[in-house]
Amino acid sequence: SDLLPTRGGVGVPGWNGSHTGAYTHYPPGPEYMGWLGFHIVGVRNFGLLRLLPITLSVLVGLFFLNTVFAMVGGGLRGLILCLLLILPPMYSNFMHGLHHQQYAFLMLQMQMSLSIRYFTRPEWKKAWVIIAFALLGFAQGWMTFDYAFLATLFVVPFFIFYRPSHSVSWLSFITIGLASGLSYTAAHLLHFYQVVLYYGDYQKALNDFVGSAAHRALNSSNQRDVPNLKYDPKLIGPLTVAKDFLYRVAGRGKYLSVNLINFIWLIVGLRLIKRIQFKKGWIFEFNISTNDLLALLSAVIVSSLWSIVMKQHAHIHGFIARHYFFCFFFCCLILVSRTQKVEA
Numbered sequence: 001s002d003l004l005p006t007r008g009g010v011g012v013p014g015w016n017g018s019h020t021g022a023y024t025h026y027p028p029g030p031e032y033m034g035w036l037g038f039h040i041v042g043v044r045n046f047g048l049l050r051l052l053p054i055t056l057s058v059l060v061g062l063f064f065l066n067t068v069f070a071m072v073g074g075g076l077r078g079l080i081l082c083l084l085l086i087l088p089p090m091y092s093n094f095m096h097g098l099h100h101q102q103y104a105f106l107m108l109q110m111q112m113s114l115s116i117r118y119f120t121r122p123e124w125k126k127a128w129v130i131i132a133f134a135l136l137g138f139a140q141g142w143m144t145f146d147y148a149f150l151a152t153l154f155v156v157p158f159f160i161f162y163r164p165s166h167s168v169s170w171l172s173f174i175t176i177g178l179a180s181g182l183s184y185t186a187a188h189l190l191h192f193y194q195v196v197l198y199y200g201d202y203q204k205a206l207n208d209f210v211g212s213a214a215h216r217a218l219n220s221s222n223q224r225d226v227p228n229l230k231y232d233p234k235l236i237g238p239l240t241v242a243k244d245f246l247y248r249v250a251g252r253g254k255y256l257s258v259n260l261i262n263f264i265w266l267i268v269g270l271r272l273i274k275r276i277q278f279k280k281g282w283i284f285e286f287n288i289s290t291n292d293l294l295a296l297l298s299a300v301i302v303s304s305l306w307s308i309v310m311k312q313h314a315h316i317h318g319f320i321a322r323h324y325f326f327c328f329f330f331c332c333l334i335l336v337s338r339t340q341k342v343e344a
Contacts, residue, residue, distance in 0.1 A: 022198060024205075025212045027191045029142035030099045037098075050096040053103065057095040060106045061086070067113040071120065072337045084332040090255040090325055100144035101319050107140050108150055108326065115158040115176065119168050130179050137180035141187025146313075149305035150323060152181040156302060157330055161295035216313035241314045242304035250324040260324055263331045267296060270335070281343075288338045299330040 033052065041048035068085065069078035085091065094102040114132060117124040140151035159173040195205040218236075251259040270286040271293060277283045303326045307314040314320040 024195045024198065024208055026100065026144060027142050027187065028194070029139070029144075030103060032142075033103065034098055049098065053097060053106075054095050056106055057092075057102065060109050064109040064113050067116050068333070071116050072333075077336055081332060081336040084336070085329065088256045088258065088325075088328070089253065090322055093254060094319075094322070100146070101322060104140055104143045104147045104151075105322060105325070107136050107143070108147065108154065111136050111140075111151070111154050111180065112158070112326075112329065115155055118172065118176065119158060119162040119166055125172070130175055133176050134179040134183040137183035138187045141184040142191070145188070146306055146310075146320065147323070148184070149302055149309075150326060151184050152177070153302045153305070154326065155180065157295045157299040157326075160291060160298055161330070161333075164289075164291055213310075216310040218312040236311045236315055238311075239308060241311050242307035245307055245314070245321055245324055246300070246304070246327075249318060250321040250328075252321070255321045256324070256328055258328070260328060260331075263328070264296065264300065267331055267334055268293065270338075283342050285340045285342050286338055287340065288334060292334045292338065296327075296330045296334060299327045303327040 034049070037049040037052045040052070065082045065086065069082055072078050072081050094105065096102075111133065114124075114129060114136075118129050137151060140147050155173060155176045159168055162168045192205060192209060195208060196202050199205050199208070246261045246264075247259075250256050251261075267288065271288040271290075273286065275283065275285050303324045306323060307320060
Protein backbone atom coordinates (compact mmCIF):
# COMPACT_ATOMS: atom_id res chain seq x y z
CA SER A 1 0.00 0.00 0.00
CA ASP A 2 2.96 2.34 0.46
CA LEU A 3 4.12 1.66 -3.10
CA LEU A 4 0.84 2.59 -4.77
CA PRO A 5 -1.21 4.33 -2.07
CA THR A 6 -4.10 5.22 -4.38
CA ARG A 7 -4.39 1.84 -6.12
CA GLY A 8 -5.45 -1.66 -5.14
CA GLY A 9 -7.57 -2.87 -2.27
CA VAL A 10 -5.45 -2.55 0.85
CA GLY A 11 -6.47 0.27 3.14
CA VAL A 12 -8.16 2.31 0.41
CA PRO A 13 -11.60 3.45 1.58
CA GLY A 14 -14.28 3.12 -1.02
CA TRP A 15 -12.38 0.66 -3.21
CA ASN A 16 -14.88 -1.58 -5.01
CA GLY A 17 -17.69 0.32 -3.35
CA SER A 18 -16.89 -0.25 0.31
CA HIS A 19 -14.03 -2.74 0.56
CA THR A 20 -11.17 -1.53 2.76
CA GLY A 21 -9.06 -4.65 3.27
CA ALA A 22 -6.99 -7.12 1.27
CA TYR A 23 -8.69 -8.39 -1.85
CA THR A 24 -9.32 -12.03 -1.04
CA HIS A 25 -11.27 -13.05 -4.15
CA TYR A 26 -8.25 -13.99 -6.25
CA PRO A 27 -5.25 -16.15 -5.33
CA PRO A 28 -2.04 -14.19 -4.68
CA GLY A 29 0.19 -15.72 -7.38
CA PRO A 30 0.41 -12.60 -9.58
CA GLU A 31 1.31 -10.47 -6.55
CA TYR A 32 4.06 -12.93 -5.66
CA MET A 33 5.40 -12.66 -9.21
CA GLY A 34 5.35 -8.88 -8.83
CA TRP A 35 7.21 -9.18 -5.52
CA LEU A 36 9.83 -11.34 -7.23
CA GLY A 37 10.14 -8.86 -10.07
CA PHE A 38 10.55 -5.89 -7.73
CA HIS A 39 13.40 -7.70 -6.00
CA ILE A 40 15.10 -8.22 -9.34
CA VAL A 41 14.60 -4.81 -11.01
CA GLY A 42 13.77 -2.57 -8.06
CA VAL A 43 10.51 -0.92 -7.05
CA ARG A 44 8.72 1.47 -9.41
CA ASN A 45 10.64 0.23 -12.46
CA PHE A 46 7.46 -0.94 -14.14
CA GLY A 47 8.95 -0.98 -17.62
CA LEU A 48 11.61 -3.42 -16.50
CA LEU A 49 9.10 -5.33 -14.39
CA ARG A 50 7.10 -6.09 -17.51
CA LEU A 51 10.14 -7.83 -18.96
CA LEU A 52 9.42 -10.74 -16.60
CA PRO A 53 6.10 -11.81 -18.22
CA ILE A 54 7.40 -10.84 -21.67
CA THR A 55 10.47 -13.07 -21.27
CA LEU A 56 8.35 -15.94 -19.97
CA SER A 57 5.96 -15.41 -22.89
CA VAL A 58 8.77 -15.73 -25.42
CA LEU A 59 10.23 -18.86 -23.79
CA VAL A 60 6.88 -20.61 -23.37
CA GLY A 61 5.83 -19.52 -26.85
CA LEU A 62 8.92 -21.12 -28.39
CA PHE A 63 8.20 -24.38 -26.61
CA PHE A 64 4.53 -24.28 -27.60
CA LEU A 65 5.21 -23.45 -31.25
CA ASN A 66 7.95 -26.07 -31.49
CA THR A 67 5.44 -28.60 -30.21
CA VAL A 68 2.61 -27.73 -32.59
CA PHE A 69 5.03 -27.38 -35.53
CA ALA A 70 6.22 -30.93 -35.00
CA MET A 71 2.79 -32.40 -34.23
CA VAL A 72 1.61 -31.86 -37.83
CA GLY A 73 4.87 -32.99 -39.40
CA GLY A 74 6.65 -29.65 -39.70
CA GLY A 75 7.25 -28.08 -43.09
CA LEU A 76 4.71 -25.75 -44.67
CA ARG A 77 1.87 -27.37 -42.75
CA GLY A 78 3.60 -26.71 -39.43
CA LEU A 79 4.43 -23.14 -40.42
CA ILE A 80 0.81 -22.42 -41.36
CA LEU A 81 -0.45 -23.83 -38.06
CA CYS A 82 2.02 -21.75 -36.04
CA LEU A 83 1.09 -18.59 -37.93
CA LEU A 84 -2.63 -19.22 -37.44
CA LEU A 85 -2.08 -19.55 -33.70
CA ILE A 86 0.17 -16.53 -33.08
CA LEU A 87 -1.27 -13.95 -35.49
CA PRO A 88 -4.51 -13.27 -33.56
CA PRO A 89 -3.95 -10.31 -31.19
CA MET A 90 -5.14 -12.45 -28.29
CA TYR A 91 -1.90 -14.39 -28.38
CA SER A 92 0.38 -11.42 -27.75
CA ASN A 93 -1.56 -8.41 -26.48
CA PHE A 94 -1.30 -9.42 -22.82
CA MET A 95 2.38 -10.36 -22.89
CA HIS A 96 3.29 -7.34 -20.80
CA GLY A 97 0.48 -7.93 -18.28
CA LEU A 98 1.35 -8.28 -14.62
CA HIS A 99 -1.78 -10.06 -13.42
CA HIS A 100 -3.12 -13.54 -13.94
CA GLN A 101 -4.33 -13.20 -17.54
CA GLN A 102 -0.94 -13.76 -19.15
CA TYR A 103 0.56 -16.06 -16.55
CA ALA A 104 -2.45 -18.40 -16.68
CA PHE A 105 -2.44 -18.30 -20.49
CA LEU A 106 1.24 -19.29 -20.53
CA MET A 107 0.63 -22.23 -18.23
CA LEU A 108 -2.27 -23.34 -20.40
CA GLN A 109 0.13 -23.40 -23.37
CA MET A 110 2.49 -25.54 -21.31
CA GLN A 111 -0.31 -27.93 -20.36
CA MET A 112 -1.37 -28.20 -24.00
CA SER A 113 2.21 -28.79 -25.15
CA LEU A 114 2.86 -31.49 -22.56
CA SER A 115 -0.42 -33.21 -23.44
CA ILE A 116 0.61 -33.38 -27.09
CA ARG A 117 4.07 -34.70 -26.27
CA TYR A 118 2.83 -37.17 -23.65
CA PHE A 119 0.19 -38.67 -25.95
CA THR A 120 2.30 -38.81 -29.12
CA ARG A 121 5.89 -39.45 -28.06
CA PRO A 122 6.84 -42.58 -26.08
CA GLU A 123 9.95 -40.87 -24.67
CA TRP A 124 7.72 -38.32 -22.93
CA LYS A 125 5.68 -40.92 -21.05
CA LYS A 126 7.68 -40.38 -17.88
CA ALA A 127 6.80 -39.84 -14.24
CA TRP A 128 8.42 -36.40 -14.26
CA VAL A 129 5.92 -35.24 -16.91
CA ILE A 130 3.05 -36.16 -14.59
CA ILE A 131 4.83 -34.20 -11.86
CA ALA A 132 5.06 -31.28 -14.30
CA PHE A 133 1.29 -31.49 -14.86
CA ALA A 134 0.78 -31.39 -11.10
CA LEU A 135 3.07 -28.37 -10.69
CA LEU A 136 1.35 -26.54 -13.53
CA GLY A 137 -2.05 -27.32 -12.03
CA PHE A 138 -0.95 -25.90 -8.69
CA ALA A 139 0.55 -22.82 -10.36
CA GLN A 140 -2.70 -22.25 -12.29
CA GLY A 141 -4.67 -22.44 -9.05
CA TRP A 142 -2.24 -20.04 -7.40
CA MET A 143 -2.82 -17.51 -10.17
CA THR A 144 -6.57 -17.41 -10.68
CA PHE A 145 -9.97 -19.01 -10.22
CA ASP A 146 -10.98 -18.16 -13.81
CA TYR A 147 -9.09 -21.04 -15.44
CA ALA A 148 -10.73 -23.64 -13.19
CA PHE A 149 -12.16 -25.66 -16.07
CA LEU A 150 -9.37 -25.07 -18.57
CA ALA A 151 -6.67 -25.96 -16.05
CA THR A 152 -8.35 -29.23 -15.05
CA LEU A 153 -10.19 -30.38 -18.20
CA PHE A 154 -7.71 -29.35 -20.91
CA VAL A 155 -6.75 -33.01 -21.33
CA VAL A 156 -10.23 -34.10 -22.49
CA PRO A 157 -10.09 -32.83 -26.12
CA PHE A 158 -6.53 -34.08 -26.54
CA PHE A 159 -7.53 -37.52 -25.27
CA ILE A 160 -10.44 -37.67 -27.72
CA PHE A 161 -8.31 -36.34 -30.60
CA TYR A 162 -5.37 -38.72 -30.12
CA ARG A 163 -7.06 -41.86 -28.84
CA PRO A 164 -7.74 -43.44 -32.28
CA SER A 165 -4.33 -42.66 -33.82
CA HIS A 166 -2.06 -43.21 -30.81
CA SER A 167 -4.02 -45.72 -28.72
CA VAL A 168 -4.02 -43.37 -25.74
CA SER A 169 -4.96 -45.28 -22.61
CA TRP A 170 -7.64 -44.33 -20.16
CA LEU A 171 -5.01 -44.60 -17.43
CA SER A 172 -2.92 -41.85 -19.02
CA PHE A 173 -5.99 -39.67 -19.39
CA ILE A 174 -7.10 -40.18 -15.78
CA THR A 175 -3.58 -39.73 -14.41
CA ILE A 176 -3.09 -36.37 -16.13
CA GLY A 177 -6.58 -35.23 -15.13
CA LEU A 178 -6.09 -36.16 -11.48
CA ALA A 179 -2.58 -34.70 -11.27
CA SER A 180 -3.78 -31.40 -12.70
CA GLY A 181 -7.13 -31.22 -10.93
CA LEU A 182 -6.01 -32.24 -7.45
CA SER A 183 -3.03 -29.89 -7.47
CA TYR A 184 -5.20 -27.06 -8.74
CA THR A 185 -7.61 -27.72 -5.88
CA ALA A 186 -4.73 -27.85 -3.41
CA ALA A 187 -3.68 -24.33 -4.44
CA HIS A 188 -7.16 -23.02 -3.70
CA LEU A 189 -7.25 -24.79 -0.35
CA LEU A 190 -3.96 -23.14 0.53
CA HIS A 191 -5.36 -19.77 -0.51
CA PHE A 192 -8.44 -20.44 1.60
CA TYR A 193 -6.14 -21.09 4.57
CA GLN A 194 -4.50 -17.72 3.90
CA VAL A 195 -7.91 -16.05 4.03
CA VAL A 196 -8.72 -17.85 7.28
CA LEU A 197 -5.51 -16.44 8.75
CA TYR A 198 -6.34 -12.99 7.38
CA TYR A 199 -9.80 -12.92 8.98
CA GLY A 200 -8.76 -14.95 12.00
CA ASP A 201 -12.01 -16.86 11.67
CA TYR A 202 -12.91 -19.92 9.59
CA GLN A 203 -16.58 -18.99 9.18
CA LYS A 204 -15.77 -15.48 7.94
CA ALA A 205 -13.39 -16.92 5.37
CA LEU A 206 -15.97 -19.48 4.26
CA ASN A 207 -18.65 -16.80 3.96
CA ASP A 208 -16.24 -14.71 1.90
CA PHE A 209 -15.53 -17.54 -0.55
CA VAL A 210 -19.12 -18.72 -0.82
CA GLY A 211 -20.41 -15.17 -1.18
CA SER A 212 -17.90 -14.38 -3.91
CA ALA A 213 -18.73 -17.55 -5.85
CA ALA A 214 -22.47 -16.94 -5.49
CA HIS A 215 -22.11 -13.37 -6.75
CA ARG A 216 -20.02 -14.43 -9.75
CA ALA A 217 -22.63 -17.04 -10.65
CA LEU A 218 -25.54 -14.58 -10.66
CA ASN A 219 -27.76 -14.37 -13.72
CA SER A 220 -27.53 -10.57 -13.54
CA SER A 221 -24.68 -8.17 -14.20
CA ASN A 222 -25.61 -6.53 -10.89
CA GLN A 223 -22.53 -4.36 -10.83
CA ARG A 224 -22.03 -1.84 -13.57
CA ASP A 225 -23.00 -1.16 -17.15
CA VAL A 226 -20.28 -2.61 -19.34
CA PRO A 227 -20.66 -1.96 -23.09
CA ASN A 228 -18.72 -5.00 -24.27
CA LEU A 229 -21.69 -7.38 -23.88
CA LYS A 230 -25.22 -6.63 -24.98
CA TYR A 231 -27.66 -8.15 -22.50
CA ASP A 232 -30.58 -7.23 -20.39
CA PRO A 233 -28.57 -6.14 -17.31
CA LYS A 234 -31.18 -7.66 -15.01
CA LEU A 235 -31.28 -11.16 -16.45
CA ILE A 236 -28.74 -13.45 -18.10
CA GLY A 237 -29.79 -16.87 -19.36
CA PRO A 238 -27.79 -20.04 -18.62
CA LEU A 239 -26.01 -19.95 -22.01
CA THR A 240 -26.27 -16.24 -22.82
CA VAL A 241 -22.72 -15.26 -21.90
CA ALA A 242 -21.06 -18.29 -23.49
CA LYS A 243 -23.08 -17.80 -26.67
CA ASP A 244 -22.09 -14.14 -26.88
CA PHE A 245 -18.41 -14.98 -26.49
CA LEU A 246 -18.66 -17.61 -29.21
CA TYR A 247 -20.70 -15.54 -31.63
CA ARG A 248 -19.22 -12.10 -31.10
CA VAL A 249 -16.82 -11.16 -28.33
CA ALA A 250 -14.02 -13.72 -28.87
CA GLY A 251 -13.87 -12.73 -32.52
CA ARG A 252 -13.24 -9.04 -31.87
CA GLY A 253 -10.16 -7.35 -33.23
CA LYS A 254 -8.37 -7.32 -29.90
CA TYR A 255 -8.92 -11.04 -29.35
CA LEU A 256 -9.08 -13.53 -32.24
CA SER A 257 -10.03 -11.25 -35.14
CA VAL A 258 -11.84 -14.34 -36.45
CA ASN A 259 -15.53 -15.05 -35.98
CA LEU A 260 -15.17 -18.14 -33.84
CA ILE A 261 -18.61 -19.65 -34.34
CA ASN A 262 -18.20 -19.35 -38.12
CA PHE A 263 -14.81 -21.06 -37.85
CA ILE A 264 -16.45 -23.91 -35.93
CA TRP A 265 -19.20 -24.23 -38.53
CA LEU A 266 -16.54 -24.21 -41.26
CA ILE A 267 -14.92 -27.29 -39.69
CA VAL A 268 -18.30 -29.01 -39.45
CA GLY A 269 -19.06 -28.09 -43.06
CA LEU A 270 -15.75 -29.47 -44.32
CA ARG A 271 -16.57 -32.75 -42.59
CA LEU A 272 -19.61 -32.99 -44.87
CA ILE A 273 -18.14 -31.51 -48.08
CA LYS A 274 -14.89 -33.51 -47.98
CA ARG A 275 -13.44 -32.02 -51.21
CA ILE A 276 -13.11 -28.55 -52.75
CA GLN A 277 -11.65 -27.59 -56.13
CA PHE A 278 -10.68 -23.94 -56.42
CA LYS A 279 -9.25 -24.18 -59.94
CA LYS A 280 -7.53 -26.74 -62.11
CA GLY A 281 -4.78 -28.37 -60.11
CA TRP A 282 -5.97 -26.89 -56.82
CA ILE A 283 -7.99 -29.67 -55.24
CA PHE A 284 -8.14 -30.12 -51.48
CA GLU A 285 -9.54 -33.04 -49.54
CA PHE A 286 -10.65 -32.74 -45.92
CA ASN A 287 -10.35 -35.93 -43.91
CA ILE A 288 -12.17 -34.69 -40.82
CA SER A 289 -13.53 -37.52 -38.72
CA THR A 290 -16.42 -37.70 -36.32
CA ASN A 291 -13.82 -38.10 -33.59
CA ASP A 292 -12.25 -34.77 -34.60
CA LEU A 293 -15.63 -33.09 -34.26
CA LEU A 294 -16.10 -34.63 -30.81
CA ALA A 295 -12.70 -33.26 -29.77
CA LEU A 296 -13.72 -29.82 -31.08
CA LEU A 297 -17.07 -29.99 -29.29
CA SER A 298 -15.34 -30.86 -26.02
CA ALA A 299 -12.95 -27.91 -26.55
CA VAL A 300 -15.95 -25.60 -27.06
CA ILE A 301 -17.49 -26.88 -23.82
CA VAL A 302 -14.27 -26.62 -21.80
CA SER A 303 -13.67 -23.08 -23.11
CA SER A 304 -17.24 -22.07 -22.25
CA LEU A 305 -17.74 -23.62 -18.82
CA TRP A 306 -16.60 -20.58 -16.85
CA SER A 307 -18.99 -18.39 -18.86
CA ILE A 308 -21.79 -20.88 -18.18
CA VAL A 309 -21.16 -21.34 -14.46
CA MET A 310 -19.85 -17.90 -13.46
CA LYS A 311 -22.14 -15.83 -15.65
CA GLN A 312 -21.93 -12.50 -13.83
CA HIS A 313 -18.14 -12.56 -13.70
CA ALA A 314 -17.74 -13.49 -17.36
CA HIS A 315 -20.41 -10.94 -18.30
CA ILE A 316 -18.45 -7.99 -16.95
CA HIS A 317 -14.92 -9.17 -17.85
CA GLY A 318 -14.14 -9.24 -21.55
CA PHE A 319 -10.77 -10.88 -20.93
CA ILE A 320 -12.62 -14.18 -20.40
CA ALA A 321 -12.63 -14.24 -24.22
CA ARG A 322 -9.04 -15.48 -23.89
CA HIS A 323 -10.45 -18.81 -22.68
CA TYR A 324 -11.64 -19.39 -26.23
CA PHE A 325 -8.12 -19.60 -27.61
CA PHE A 326 -8.36 -23.25 -26.55
CA CYS A 327 -11.32 -23.76 -28.88
CA PHE A 328 -9.62 -21.75 -31.64
CA PHE A 329 -6.56 -24.00 -31.30
CA PHE A 330 -8.57 -27.12 -32.08
CA CYS A 331 -10.24 -25.44 -35.05
CA CYS A 332 -6.80 -24.60 -36.47
CA LEU A 333 -5.34 -28.00 -35.62
CA ILE A 334 -8.16 -29.91 -37.33
CA LEU A 335 -8.19 -27.63 -40.38
CA VAL A 336 -4.43 -27.86 -40.97
CA SER A 337 -3.83 -31.49 -40.03
CA ARG A 338 -6.83 -32.87 -41.95
CA THR A 339 -6.38 -30.88 -45.18
CA GLN A 340 -4.59 -32.53 -48.07
CA LYS A 341 -3.80 -31.10 -51.52
CA VAL A 342 -4.35 -33.79 -54.13
CA GLU A 343 -3.39 -34.12 -57.76
CA ALA A 344 -6.11 -33.64 -60.35
